[in-house]
Amino acid sequence: KNEVEQSPQNLTAQEGEFITINCSYSVGISALHWLQQHPGGGIVSLFMLSSGKKKHGRLIATINIQEKHSSLHITASHPRDSAVYICAVRYTSGSRLTFGEGTQLTVNP
Amino acid sequence: NAGVTQTPKFQVLKTGQSMTLQCAQDMNHEYMSWYRQDPGMGLRLIHYSVGAGITDQGEVPNGYNVSRSTTEDFPLRLLSAAPSQTSVYFCASSYSMTGYPPYTFGSGTRLTVV
Numbered sequence: 244k245n246e247v248e249q250s251p252q253n254l255t256a257q258e259g260e261f262i263t264i265n266c267s268y269s270v271g272i273s274a275l276h277w278l279q280q281h282p283g284g285g286i287v288s289l290f291m292l293s294s295g296k297k298k299h300g301r302l303i304a305t306i307n308i309q310e311k312h313s314s315l316h317i318t319a320s321h322p323r324d325s326a327v328y329i330c331a332v333r334y335t336s337g338s339r340l341t342f343g344e345g346t347q348l349t350v351n352p
Numbered sequence: 353n354a355g356v357t358q359t360p361k362f363q364v365l366k367t368g369q370s371m372t373l374q375c376a377q378d379m380n381h382e383y384m385s386w387y388r389q390d391p392g393m394g395l396r397l398i399h400y401s402v403g404a405g406i407t408d409q410g411e412v413p414n415g416y417n418v419s420r421s422t423t424e425d426f427p428l429r430l431l432s433a434a435p436s437q438t439s440v441y442f443c444a445s446s447y448s449m450t451g452y453p454p455y456t457f458g459s460g461t462r463l464t465v466v
Contacts, residue, residue: 247394276451284462286442288454329394333451339410340451342387342394 246270247343249330255349262317264346266330269311273333276340277304277315280327289315289328320350354378358443358458365433365465373428373461375443381456383449384426388412388439389460395442401426402449433465 250265266275277289290297290304292313297304301320306313317324330343359374377384385400397410401420415437417429426445430437440462444455 274451276454284440284460286444286457291452291454331394331451338449339397339400340449340455342396344392344394 247330247332247341249328249343249346251346252344253347253349255351256320258321258350258352260320260350262320262324262348262350264315264328264330264348266313266315266343267311268332268341271335272308272311273335275306275313275333276331277313278329278331280329280345282326286329317348322350322352325349356443356445356456356458358441358461360461361459363461363463365430365463367433367435367465369433371430371433373430373441373443373463375426375428375445375458376424377426377445377456378424379445379456380423381445381447382423383447384420384443384445385410385449385455386416386418386426386428387442387444388437389442390439398428398441400449430463435465437463438465439463 246269248267274293276291280286292306301318303316327345327347329345331340356377382403386398387395389395396412398416399418401407404423407418440460442460443458446455
């Protein structure tokens with residue numbers, strides 16, 4: 244069982260919709276990352292969070308340390324946002340990243 | 353262009369064959385790592401290195417070998433390929449394993465073992 248749980252596993256939206264992807268983890272962390280995997284396979288880092296909220300363009304990431312939960316929001320979604328979004332955490336007890344399974348997002352025009 | 357270069361992009365092997373997946377970076381990153389990505393599972397760490405001459409096992413090291421003779425290169429060797437090693441493999445590098453600064457990933461190698 245993956246220690247980093249993402250939901251939903253698959254998400255289909257219409258262009259313009261507000262999208263939320265969730266990530267939960269089981270124990271204390273030092274940092275949480277959101278990554279994007281493009282249809283061609285390349286993986287890029289979107290955010291690193293240890294508290295609060297970060298925003299970049301139409302993407303917003305939030306984290307609630309007490310509830311061990313993070314969300315990635317996409318406002319005014321566009322077909323080019325179609326990708327797999329991956330959550331990863333670094334536990335306070337370790338140095339490595341542990342990755343979630345990913346959420347496949349498809350945005351239809 | 354600066355980044356992580358993985359070769360080949362695609363490979364089909366027969367059971368029992370050996371091969372080497374190449375990974376090179378030109379960013380002077382100390383940390384390099386290999387992951388495999390399978391359906392329904394997150395990226396899983398195979399082996400990693402924190403500098404030239406230093407390697408260590410990750411979560412799923414069996415059936416794979418690595419070496420790090422230079423800062424730039426971190427090849428992954430499959431000793432005797434098995435169908436269970438069919439997967440997509442990613443190499444990643446950074447100044448630190450902690451994820452800050454963020455990892456830079458290669459474009460992946462899709463390996464099929466028949």
